[in-house]
Amino acid sequence: MKNIVKSIIEKELNRSIVLERPKDKRFGHFATPVAFSMAKELRKSPMVIAEELSQELSNLPQFSKVEAVKGYINFYLSDDFLNSEADKFVNSDEVVSEKREKILLEFVSANPTGPLHIGHARGAVYGDTLLRVGRALGYQIDSEYYINDAGRQIELLGLSIYYAGVTNILNREMEEPEEYYRGDYIVDLAREAYREFGEDIFTKEDISKLSDWGKDKMMEEIKSNLSSIGIEFDNFVSEKSLYSNWETALERIRERGGAYEKDGKIWLKSTQFGDEKDRVVVRDNGMPTYLAGDIIYHMDKFERGYDRYINIWGADHHGYIKRVQSAIEFLGFDSKKLEILLTQMVALLKDGEPYKMSKRAGNFILMRDVVDEVGSDALRFIFASKRPDISLEFDISDLSKQDSSNPIYYINYAHARIHSLFRKSQYSKDEILAVQFSNLGEREKDLLFNSLRLLDILEETFNSRETQKLTDYLYSLASDFHSFYNTTPIIETPNEKLLLKLSWVVASSIRKGLKLLGIEAKERM
RNA sequence: GCGCUCGUAGCUCAGUUGGAUAGAGCAACGGUUUGCGGUGCCGUAGGUCAGGAGUUCGAAUCUCUUCGGGCGCGCCA
The missing domain is CATH 3.30.1360.70 (Arginyl tRNA synthetase N-terminal domain)
Known part of the structure; x- marks a missing residue:
């Protein structure tokens, strides 16, 4: 508007x-x-x-x-203008219109070495909300999950299952590995491997088999975690599957003077693009580093020819931005097309006690547990309503409260009230929507205007990449409605149809807005 | 030490990208129903926008600086 x-x-x-x-x-x-x-x-x-x-x-x-x-x-x-906007709004479920940029949006990309924790959930909700809002505005967005299925962490996964199998299932003595993943899920995996393959699987020779098998199990688990809050990805890209392109990528970087050899290693000249120091991409034992995987992946992305690339990373990766940007430049692409958004940590409290989240130690809070406790809607709303770049702290016991301190209930309540009015009215929905607004009071006109601002809010939300603008808007629209409802009789008044149509515009805005947050508006509560 | 980032009410956070008198929720206190869902509504109180300097008609917002918090600073991923 x-x-x-x-x-x-x-x-x-x-x-x-x-x-x-x-x-x-x-x-x-x-x-x-x-x-x-x-x-x-x-x-x-x-x-x-x-x-x-x-x-x-x-x-x-x-x-x-x-x-x-x-x-x-x-x-x-003017009333004429508001009428035509309102009719457009309630008669179409689509929010927009013209086709815009093609965007590749990569998010979550958690290592397949464990289930998703609460920090991953924040990135997941943030990414998926941007995805939904962007698509509603006509951006052509593909979502993608990058699977780090090569390298040491996958070996460690196999080793960890092996260790758990030997000590917890076979009950034999074994020297504790220097580094391995702890946590109940590892023991669960070992138990499942035992059921599937028998006790012979727990031998040193089969560690790599356990790695591959465990990784697939973890990806299933991760996908199921995501789907429990309504998130489905268009693509999953495996790091391993891209490795055959490494020689090509390195050659291209060399051609532009972006790589050199020193001390038997190959270095990326990232200082040329403002990095603090050059970075090793191939170790002296010939093994590529983690950075090499990211270089190949970004080459692959850019070869697919999108207008823009958005990566959502945890804030602990921010030191990585310059490296990836410089690699993109050395590969001959425009690194300005890549936008990296960071999500800050989630600090959780439980009954006032701080909860540490460390994957290695295994005492992190599982996303699944939080979803089970508070539900997908509340979790999505809370994450979407906070700026992603600010570190967030909340007490998990507060999240499970099912009362008015939970904004999602407040918004749903406004929506349900409107549906209740429609159930009570003697008029049909068609009769009501056929009315034209005229001589609206100041309060009614404000409410109408605010309901029609959804599209403006979506533009602001997507352009700024700040999903809290949408949640704030829905909350304040619900508040405006509750206030209006409390002072204005509607059913069996001369203005019934007019006021119901106004309410319907409000409900449409709430329903469309919630849908873009991955939440289905309730008609009864 | 260096880099990134944040600092707004007691707490958790908004603040339309530089606009008019800085706003919500929670917590506190007071009020509200012979009416459509009281899971609501109305009100009171709470602020040196971390401090300082600058840019201009105009700054919470941009620049510089000081202080404070978080994260990062592997040939781990």
């Missing part, structure tokens, strides 16, 4: 403007400070300019009033 209004004004004035929504509604639905920036070039006071421009704009049919106040120009939308 904002973009529509903006372009109408810009066309009339023949210049680009800043259009904003005033904090105080006494200043109209929209306002522009354009007169301030024109003051210098016209050598006139902003007040005078605003006065002149408001005269010029006041005959546009979209506005019922245009007025100049202290240099600002304030716009009030």
Whole structure:
């Protein structure tokens, strides 16, 4: 709606403007400070300019009033314009329209060496919410999960299952490995391997077999964790499957002078793009490092020809950004097409006690446990409602409260109330939606206007990559509705159809908004 | 030490990308129903936007600086 209004004004004035929504509604639905920036070039006071421009704009049919106040120009939308916007809004489930950029969105990409923990869940919710909102706006987005299925951590997985099998299942003595994964899930895996293969599987020779088998089991577990909160990926890309491209990638980097040999190792000249030091990509034993895998993967991504690439990483990887960017440049691609978004840690408390999350130690909080306790909706809403780049702390016991301190209940309650009104009314939905708005009171008009802002909010949400803008909006819309509901009789009043249509616009906005958060709006509670 | 990042009400967080008097929720206190769902609504109280300097018509927002927190600083992944 904002973009529509903006372009109408810009066309009339023949210049680009800043259009904003005033904090105080006494200043109209929209306002522009354009007169301030024109003051210098016209050598006139902003007040005078605003006065002149408001005269010029006041005959546009979209506005019922245009007025100049202290240099600002304030716009009030007309009933005709709001009616046509409302009808467009309730008659279509699609949010938008034209096709936009092709984007590859990579997120989660947790190592397949354990189930997802609560920190992964934050990245998962953040990525999936951006995905849904972006798609609703017409971006063509593919989602992707990168599986680190090569390298030491996979060996360790096999070793860990082996160790657990020998000591916990066969009950034999064995020297404790220097490094291995702990945690109940490892013992569960060993037990399952025992059932499937018998006790002969727990031999040193079969560790790599246990690695592969365990990795597949873990990927199943991860996929099931994700699907429990409504997340499905378009692609899974295996690191291992890309390794045959390593020689090609290295050759391309060499051609551009991005790699050199020193001390028997091969280094990436990442300092050329602002990294603190050059990085080893091949060790002196000939084994590529972890960075090599990322280089091949990003080459693969860029060869697929998207307009933009978005990676969501845990904040502990931020030191990695420069390396990957420099590799992309050395491969001959534009690293500006890659956008790396970081999600900060989640610090969990339980009954006031801090919970450490360390995968190695095995005492991390499983995403599955939290979902079981509070449900997918509450978890998704809480993560989506916090800026991803801020470290978040909450007490898991608060999350399980099922009362008004949980915003998702508050929003659903508004939605359910509206459906309840429709069940009570003698009119059919078609009769109600056929009404046109006229002579709305101030409060009703504000509510209508706010409901119709969903699309503007989605644009802001996606452009800023900040999903909390959407949750904040839905909360405040629900609050506006509750307030309206409490002061305004609806059923069996002369205005019943009109007020029900207004309520329906509110409900549509809530339903569409929640859906983009991966939450189904409730019609009864 | 260096790099990234954050610092807004007692707590958890917003703040429309530089706009008009900085806002919510929780917690606290007070009020509200012979009405459509009281899981609601209305109100009170709570602030040196970490401190300082700068940029301009205008700064919580941009720049510099000081202080404080988190994370990173492997030839681990």
